[in-house]
Amino acid sequence: MAGVTDTVFRxxxxxxxGCGLIxxxxxxxxxxxxxxxxxxxxxxxxxxxxHPISAQLFGSDPQVMAEAARMVEGLGFDLVDLNLGCPxxxxxxxxxxxxxxxxxxxIGKIFxxxxxxxxxxxxxxxxxxxxxxxxxxxxxxxxxxxxxxxxVALHARTREMGYSGQARWEWIAAIKDAVKIPVIGNGDIxxxxxxxxxxxxxxxxxxxxGRTAPxxxxxxxxxxxxxxxxxxxxxxxxxxxxxxxxxxxxxxxxALPGEDTQAVIGIEPAGLRPARPGQRPGPTxxxxxxxxxxxxxxxxxxxxxxxxxxxIEEELPDAVGKMKQFASWFTHGVPGGAxxxxxxxxxxxxxxxxVRVEDFFEARLCGAGAPSATxxxxxxxxxxxxxxx
Numbered sequence: 001m002a003g004v005t006d007t008v009f010r011x012x013x014x015x016x017x018g019c020g021l022i023x024x025x026x027x028x029x030x031x032x033x034x035x036x037x038x039x040x041x042x043x044x045x046x047x048x049x050x051h052p053i054s055a056q057l058f059g060s061d062p063q064v065m066a067e068a069a070r071m072v073e074g075l076g077f078d079l080v081d082l083n084l085g086c087p088x089x090x091x092x093x094x095x096x097x098x099x100x101x102x103x104x105x106x107i108g109k110i111f112x113x114x115x116x117x118x119x120x121x122x123x124x125x126x127x128x129x130x131x132x133x134x135x136x137x138x139x140x141x142x143x144x145x146x147x148x149x150x151x152v153a154l155h156a157r158t159r160e161m162g163y164s165g166q167a168r169w170e171w172i173a174a175i176k177d178a179v180k181i182p183v184i185g186n187g188d189i190x191x192x193x194x195x196x197x198x199x200x201x202x203x204x205x206x207x208x209x210g211r212t213a214p215x216x217x218x219x220x221x222x223x224x225x226x227x228x229x230x231x232x233x234x235x236x237x238x239x240x241x242x243x244x245x246x247x248x249x250x251x252x253x254x255a256l257p258g259e260d261t262q263a264v265i266g267i268e269p270a271g272l273r274p275a276r277p278g279q280r281p282g283p284t285x286x287x288x289x290x291x292x293x294x295x296x297x298x299x300x301x302x303x304x305x306x307x308x309x310x311x312i313e314e315e316l317p318d319a320v321g322k323m324k325q326f327a328s329w330f331t332h333g334v335p336g337g338a339x340x341x342x343x344x345x346x347x348x349x350x351x352x353x354x355v356r357v358e359d360f361f362e363a364r365l366c367g368a369g370a371p372s373a374t375x376x377x378x379x380x381x382x383x384x385x386x387x388x389x
Contacts, residue, residue, distance in 0.1 A: 013220065172198070
């Protein structure tokens with residue numbers, strides 16, 4: 001997601017645990033080739049502890065896309081991804097993102113050019129089609145497979161739907177039935193239960209998390225915990241299989257994470273593979289009373305403070321704007337959060353914002369008696385996750 005998944009947010013998510021593959025922000029291939037395009041350079045900046053990481057590109061010129069992919073490979077990315085999902089008008093009018101969904105031959109030329117240009121895995125994410133009358137997802141997936149792409153990811157909405165309505169998971173199932181390469185499902189994954197239900201209903205190899213991540217950064221670890229808990233409780237008929245391990249695209253049995261629709265962070269939970277396609281958790285299944293962590297207010301405070309400190313240390317030019325943006329997500333549901341958000345929006349510097357957050361939460365926690373230990377905190381670590389295709 002442009003403006004969201006910069007290097008700070010990616011590392012922040014990685015450190016919370018449960019994260020497989022992460023992706024850069026939505027990046028213009030033309031911008032990558034313009035040496036003076038500082039924004040593109042910033043979008044593609046990453047650190048070693050972010051591996052495995054995918055560079056997400058968009059564009060409509062096959063040769064430009066191919067050259068940008070070569071640069072991405074040279075920068076050390078583990079894979080390159082073509083975004084055919086962004087519904088934004090300014091992108092679509094340039095035949096970027098989902099704007100190309102009405103021109104499959106043009107997409108085919110991009111597939112061939114990029115695949116010939118790089119040795120790292122090449123993937124694509126797309127929407128089901130332009131609208132309900134122009135559904136092309138199965139045909140596009142088959143073309144991707146025939147052109148040698150490592151995996152496909154579907155946001156199960158049309159471009160016309162934007163982010164409205166309910167994702168049509170049956171389109172994910174149709175693609176899974178049509179191709180042998182890994183299929184990643186995306187759309188309406190807000191809880192661990194949603195992730196498991198998608199895999200059970202569609203048979204997809206992995207699920208993709210996008211817009212849920214900023215509002216619930218714990219979602220990846222929660223999915224990991226949920227699947228582990230189901231297995232321990234005898235739920236192997238619903239979710240079975242080992243954790244996902246980093247590897248190469250040729251390992252078709254492994255799952256792969258992706259992103260939401262525009263540019264986003266993609267993560268795959270461990271063990272989301274149904275023993276019998278179409279089976280869903282039944283009422284007789286026995287699960288732990290609390291199958292995954294629910295962050296406390298102290299956890300939320302620690303998360304906000306950590307993220308804001310990382311932004312300050314990275315010295316990003318838009319750190320203040322990001323703090324204000326993320327405050328609305330991170331403080332959702334916190335009593336008095338509206339007042340905190342209003343106060344933050346009126347501040348002008350990053351240190352001032354951090355101090356205001358610290359004062360707010362410390363006052364609340366001291367008044368309530370801050371716990372000595374919280375269930376939602378986790379040490380920074382790399383966990384088993386989806387492989388780079």
